[in-house]
Amino acid sequence: MPLELVATAPRTPILREYPEGELGAREVRVQSEHGAFKHGTELIEYRGESPFADSRYDSEWQIFVPTEKTTRFPMSLGNMTIGVVTEVGRDVTLLKPGDRVYRHCGMRETHVWAETVPKLPDGMSWQAATCHDPLSFAIAALRDGHVRLGDHVAVFGLGAIGLLIAQCARLQGAASVVVVDPIELRRDLAIRQGAGAAIDPTTSDAGAEIRKHVGKRGADVCFEVSGNYTAMQHAIRGVAFGGNVVAVAYPGECRGGLNFGREAHFNIPNLIFARGCSDPNRDHPRWSWRRLEETAWRMLLDGAFDTDGIVYPIVPFEESADAFRDLVDQHPERSIKLGVKFAS
Numbered sequence: 001m002p003l004e005l006v007a008t009a010p011r012t013p014i015l016r017e018y019p020e021g022e023l024g025a026r027e028v029r030v031q032s033e034h035g036a037f038k039h040g041t042e043l044i045e046y047r048g049e050s051p052f053a054d055s056r057y058d059s060e061w062q063i064f065v066p067t068e069k070t071t072r073f074p075m076s077l078g079n080m081t082i083g084v085v086t087e088v089g090r091d092v093t094l095l096k097p098g099d100r101v102y103r104h105c106g107m108r109e110t111h112v113w114a115e116t117v118p119k120l121p122d123g124m125s126w127q128a129a130t131c132h133d134p135l136s137f138a139i140a141a142l143r144d145g146h147v148r149l150g151d152h153v154a155v156f157g158l159g160a161i162g163l164l165i166a167q168c169a170r171l172q173g174a175a176s177v178v179v180v181d182p183i184e185l186r187r188d189l190a191i192r193q194g195a196g197a198a199i200d201p202t203t204s205d206a207g208a209e210i211r212k213h214v215g216k217r218g219a220d221v222c223f224e225v226s227g228n229y230t231a232m233q234h235a236i237r238g239v240a241f242g243g244n245v246v247a248v249a250y251p252g253e254c255r256g257g258l259n260f261g262r263e264a265h266f267n268i269p270n271l272i273f274a275r276g277c278s279d280p281n282r283d284h285p286r287w288s289w290r291r292l293e294e295t296a297w298r299m300l301l302d303g304a305f306d307t308d309g310i311v312y313p314i315v316p317f318e319e320s321a322d323a324f325r326d327l328v329d330q331h332p333e334r335s336i337k338l339g340v341k342f343a344s
Contacts, residue, residue, distance in 0.1 A: 004108035005320050006074040010048030011329060013077060013321040021112045028095050029087040030111045032342045036130035036311055038079035039159050039328055039337065040227060041250045045075060046329065049252045076106025077324060078340075079133055082126040083111065095119070102129050107320060107340060121301055127311040128300050130339065134160035135296040135305065136289075137248065140276025142168040143283065145221045145246040149173035152214040155195075156206070156235050157226025158186035160310050160337040161248060165223050166195050167305050178213050180206045180231070183333045185312075193306045201230075207237025207263070218243060225249050229257035241267045248274050314339035
């Protein structure tokens, strides 16, 4: 039987067998080739720190309300899979065996998908395709942050979304882009992709260093993409008077590191929460989550972004349980966006 990657309990990833489903008339069977994970949101769920464990979001009241504690395990792990069609249902007309397709889903060796699943365009690498999700959120964050021509921008946290925000800012015409991350391999990649300066927050005062790079007054827009509250404090410390601080990450509960009685109180920055999929979008009805996704895909197809090195490292599927536990959860300094290669 084929294998899938799941967490059976908090921080307990395993590979387990699953039965292959029957193929419907308008469905296709897909053999997985490559995939990648979503480190931020997925990690919160994997660690058992999701607010949905004992609450639900009431869409009418627009607040979280208590519920009985429920288990969210086992949970599938993985964000996107690229694979090849191996079998088609009797009424399928849109796809044929050999077509390469992609979809947001968990990691498993085979899938049964509707024939409307999109094809991977010719010339697009699988690594670029797996950047579709983070780029959609990066574009949303940039729009919410109102980055304009000539602005100085700082980005805290260089996972896939942070790296792509840095590139978005350059495309938008930022005068400078300063990146902040304690992980050397991520800082190095950001510099190779065009960032003007990189700061290690473990060896310097990141907020003050940003001001040194942009002439004392601070960055016009700071993006906090790490989910670390000390990083948020330094984003506020490094932003210009009246500037924008954009909270992009999906953080856990604040248990220290943040003090609104310092620069936040005196420099009156605007704190903006960016989550592109929380429709209606701020620019509704012209912009929606669907438009953000379509824009991200088109720009990836046009080669507007450098995605080389973002999916790193790439491990065999049979090692994915250990890799997720070790490289994503316990040792993030050894990865950026973990990729998987399935046996051919």
